Amino acid sequence: MRTAYSVETVRTAERESMARLPEGALMQRAAAGLAATCAELLGQVSGRVYGSRVVLLVGSGDNGGDALYAGARLARRGAGVTAVPLAPERAHAGGLAALRRAGGRVASPAVAEELIERADLVVDGIVGIGGEGGLRPEAVPLAEAAGRARAAVVAVDLPSGVDAGTGEVRGAAFRADVTVTFGAHKPGLLIDPAREYAGSVRLVDIGLALPGEPELEALQHADVARLLPVPGAESDKYRRGVVGIAAGSARYPGAAVLAVSGALRGGAGAVRYVGPAGDAVIARFPETLVSDQGPERAGRVQAWVVGPGAGDDAETVAQVLAAEVPVLIDADGLRLADAEAVRARTAPTLMTPHAGEAAALLGVGRAEVERARLASVRELARRYGAAVLLKGSTTLVAGPDGSRPVRVNSTGTPWLATAGSGDVLSGLAGSLLAAGLPAVDAGSVGAYLHGLAGRFAAAGAPVGAHDVALAVRRAWREVGEVHRGA
Numbered sequence: 001m002r003t004a005y006s007v008e009t010v011r012t013a014e015r016e017s018m019a020r021l022p023e024g025a026l027m028q029r030a031a032a033g034l035a036a037t038c039a040e041l042l043g044q045v046s047g048r049v050y051g052s053r054v055v056l057l058v059g060s061g062d063n064g065g066d067a068l069y070a071g072a073r074l075a076r077r078g079a080g081v082t083a084v085p086l087a088p089e090r091a092h093a094g095g096l097a098a099l100r101r102a103g104g105r106v107a108s109p110a111v112a113e114e115l116i117e118r119a120d121l122v123v124d125g126i127v128g129i130g131g132e133g134g135l136r137p138e139a140v141p142l143a144e145a146a147g148r149a150r151a152a153v154v155a156v157d158l159p160s161g162v163d164a165g166t167g168e169v170r171g172a173a174f175r176a177d178v179t180v181t182f183g184a185h186k187p188g189l190l191i192d193p194a195r196e197y198a199g200s201v202r203l204v205d206i207g208l209a210l211p212g213e214p215e216l217e218a219l220q221h222a223d224v225a226r227l228l229p230v231p232g233a234e235s236d237k238y239r240r241g242v243v244g245i246a247a248g249s250a251r252y253p254g255a256a257v258l259a260v261s262g263a264l265r266g267g268a269g270a271v272r273y274v275g276p277a278g279d280a281v282i283a284r285f286p287e288t289l290v291s292d293q294g295p296e297r298a299g300r301v302q303a304w305v306v307g308p309g310a311g312d313d314a315e316t317v318a319q320v321l322a323a324e325v326p327v328l329i330d331a332d333g334l335r336l337a338d339a340e341a342v343r344a345r346t347a348p349t350l351m352t353p354h355a356g357e358a359a360a361l362l363g364v365g366r367a368e369v370e371r372a373r374l375a376s377v378r379e380l381a382r383r384y385g386a387a388v389l390l391k392g393s394t395t396l397v398a399g400p401d402g403s404r405p406v407r408v409n410s411t412g413t414p415w416l417a418t419a420g421s422g423d424v425l426s427g428l429a430g431s432l433l434a435a436g437l438p439a440v441d442a443g444s445v446g447a448y449l450h451g452l453a454g455r456f457a458a459a460g461a462p463v464g465a466h467d468v469a470l471a472v473r474r475a476w477r478e479v480g481e482v483h484r485g486a
C-alpha cells in the first residue's frame, strides 16, 4: 500500500525525530537523497555531473536549506552550482555556507532567468510543506522560465506553488520532471491537478516514524490481488454472487450493454439484467439473465447497480434503493436517487459520480470539484452516509463518513475519458460488491482494474469503452500473477 500523510502528521513526526537526532541530521538525509537524484538526472541530461550547470532556486525556509546542502554535494563532485536566494538575508545560513565552502556561487534574482536558460538542471527549493497560498509574484517568472528551459527540473519535497495537503494549484506553480519528497508522500503529490506538476515522485526515507492514520492510501498490485474474489472448489454461481444491473433505456440501450460487459468480468457468478434493453443485452451477452419486470420482481441478487443510461426512470431507482443488499448508484441514478432514501439504507451504498455529477449533488460548479477533489469526495460521503467514488483524472474513494484514509487510484489513463467507460466501471465494481467486497474495496479494486485495463486497451491509441471491458481480464491476470509470484 502506498500512503500519503497530512502536513500536520509529517510535522509531528519531524519534531519527534529532531528531538532524538543530532541537529541538522534530517536535513542532511534529505539533501543526500535529493543530490543522488540530481546526479542521476544530470547523468541523463549532460552525461556527467562534473562540469554540468546547476541552478538552485532557494526560498527562505528549510526547503531552500535542502536545496543548498544538495547543491554543495553536487559542487563537491565538480558541478558548477549557482544558488539564487529569493530573499538573501533570510536564506538558510548553514546551507549557504556549505555551498560556498564546496565552491558554489551565489547570484542575485535579477540574473535568475538567464541562469535558468543555460542550466542543465534547475532545483526548485522555493517552498515545501511550509508554503501558503500559491507562488508569490516574484517567483512566477522563474517557474515560467524553468518551464521553457531545456534543463531538467527537480522539485524539493513538492513543486513550489501546489498545495501539499489537497492537490490544489492556484495560479502558477513549478512543473517538475522529478519530485524528491521526504519522509512520506504528501496528499498533493497523488491528487490532480498538483500530481501532474510533480512529474515522477521519489520518496526518500529520512527515518520518520509517522503517527496515526494516513490521509490517503493507494492500493498496489499485491493489495488488489489479496482482495480479488477467487472461486474455491465448493463455489457455485450463487455462492460467487449474483449482480443485478438496472440500467439502460430505450434511448440509451448501450449503457446497459456496457454495464453488463463490466459486470461479467468482475467476479460475480451471474449477471441479472433488469430494464428495457434486454434484447440488446442478450444479443451481445447470451449468458445474462434478463427480466423486464423491475428490480423487485427480478429474483435474488447480492448487489445492485442502478443508473447508467437510466433516463428518467425514478421508480426503478427507488425500488433498488429499498433492497437490503449493497447498491452502486451511477450516472442518471445519482440524479434520481432520493437523498433521504440513500441515507436511510442499512446495507452498503457506493455512489460513483464524475466531477459534473458530484458538483450537481453538492450544488457547486464542476471546476470547484475538480479543484478540490479530496474535500469534495469527503463532503459527499458525509452528506449521503455512503461510500463515494469520485471519477476523473484522479479517482478517489471515500468511506461512508468521509473519514481517513481516502483511497486514491493512479492506474488510469486519460484515454479512459471516452463515452461509456464509466458504465463499464459501474458494472465491474457492482460485480465485486456482489462477490462480497465491502463498498470501499469494491470501488477501489474496480477503479484499479479499470484503469489498468484502460492502459492495456489503449497502449497509446484511442479506445472505446468496449475495448476497456475486454481488457479487464488481462488486468485481473496481471494483478493475480504478481500475487502468485510474491
Ligand SMILES: NC(=O)C1=CN([C@@H]2O[C@H](COP(=O)(O)OP(=O)(O)OC[C@H]3O[C@@H](n4cnc5c(N)ncnc54)[C@H](O)[C@@H]3O)[C@@H](O)[C@H]2O)[C@@H](O)CC1
Binding pocket: 010, 011, 013, 014, 026, 027, 030, 059, 060, 061, 062, 063, 064, 065, 066, 126, 127, 128, 129, 130, 131, 132, 133, 134, 135, 136, 139, 156, 157, 158, 182, 183, 206, 208
Ligand atoms: N518535514 C521534515 O521532516 C523535513 C523537512 N525538510 C524540508 O523542510 C521543508 C519545510 O520547511 P519550512 O517549514 O521551513 O517551510 P518551507 O521552506 O516549505 O517554506 C517556508 C518559507 O517559505 C515562505 N513562503 C511561504 N509561502 C510562500 C509562497 N507562497 N511563496 C514564497 N515563499 C513562501 C515562508 O515565508 C517561509 O520562509 C520541507 O518541505 C522539506 O523540504 C527537510 O529538511 C527534512 C526534514
Ligand SMILES: Nc1ncnc2c1ncn2[C@@H]1O[C@H](COP(=O)(O)OP(=O)(O)O)[C@@H](O)[C@H]1O
Binding pocket: 331, 354, 390, 391, 392, 393, 394, 395, 412, 413, 414, 415, 416, 417, 418, 419, 420, 421, 422, 423, 424, 425, 450
Ligand atoms: N483524464 C483522465 N484520466 C484518467 N481517467 C479518466 C480521465 N477522465 C476520465 N477518466 C475515467 O474514465 C471513466 C469515465 O467515466 P464517466 O465520466 O462516467 O463516463 P461515461 O459517463 O461516458 O461512462 C472514469 O472511470 C474516469 O475515472
Ligand SMILES: [K+]
Binding pocket: 063, 124, 125, 126, 127, 128, 155, 156, 157, 158, 159, 160
Ligand atoms: K519546492
